[in-house]
Amino acid sequence: MPSRPRKTETDETGPVMAADRVYDAIYAAVVDHRLAPGTRLREEELAETFAVSRTLVRQALHKLAQDNVIVLRPNRGAQVPEPTRRDGEHVFDARRVVECEVARRLVGRLSAAQLAELKQIVEAEARATKSQNKQEAIRLSGEFHLKLAQMSGNPIFVRLLEELLPTTSLLMALYKAPGEPMCVAHSHKSLLQVIGKGDSAAAAGTEMRRHLNEIERSLSQPASRAPVPLRDVFKPYRPAA
The missing domain is CATH 1.10.10.10 (Winged helix-like DNA-binding domain superfamily/Winged helix DNA-binding domain)
Known part of the structure; x- marks a missing residue:
């Protein structure tokens, strides 16, 4: 935090x-x-x-x-x-800058223990989503993104993401269709697989951008x-x- x-x-x-x-x-x-x-x-x-x-x-x-x-x-x-859709555009612009760079930097640098820790978070998020434990799924989703930033070794990335996550969550509460998760656990699984392969920093950045774009596109009608x-x-x- x-x-x-x-x-x-x-x-x-x-x-x-x-x-x-x-x-x-x-x-x-x-x-x-x-x-x-x-x-x-x-x-x-x-x-x-x-x-x-x-x-x-x-x-x-x-x-x-x-x-x-x-x-x-x-x-x-x-x-x-009560962030506006315009606020959301700014937030996701900033998240793409920070988190795509985080993903690129992590390729080939994560230890087996770090990959296992991230995998545990993704699996726990999937279980929470399946059991319709919305609050736990949201918490774990944010934890996954923050953990990636922490593992990058840059505390400025961590602080920026800590400031962006609350507004992201408020945007989800305002504009995301009821019942949909904040993030999709299988997207986190795919992202982790790309980062864990360790062969393409560009591919990791592209996968993170695709994931964040998917979240932003899910914002629709005010709820x-x-x-x-x-x-x-x-x-x-x-x-x-």
Whole structure:
């Protein structure tokens, strides 16, 4: 994930990175579609939900806004963005630049252990998709793309992708037909096969471009979603009573 706040707060379990916990939970909820585009993020409600001070909530929200995960609007507070189709064009342009280069660089450089790790993610994504566990499939899809960037050895690629994934996920929530996965697991399998062969950097870049184009083309009609109360969205992150 992007860089995080460092201020600590103490609860019953001892010192914890409370602002980090809020940051991570909101980031994850945006990426895996538990927070719908346009959702208001009220400081008081978040503070009660996470059992932390509003100061720490505000700190996390400001960092999320800096990382382009949420937006802060004057007199309206924090809100999950509602990216336009034009925003989507910009996001996928950027992803093609970064991830096609990542794919090219990885050809012939991955160890057997790294290839096995990527294969495990792809197989787990396929199982989640088959069992209709949408949130897990979305999480694993993002993990696959991030893991490739991490394995490239360039931390700037990783940071850029961390900033692009939340907007990509919001575009999926807004414009992708209900029931379709964020990425197609078999596409990840094909991409991994090309990278693993180690004989053509150009072919790997082409396969990544084809995959990203496939995702972008899947964006169609705006989809409506009923809002979910923040307390329900972040229930797993609440500290134990």
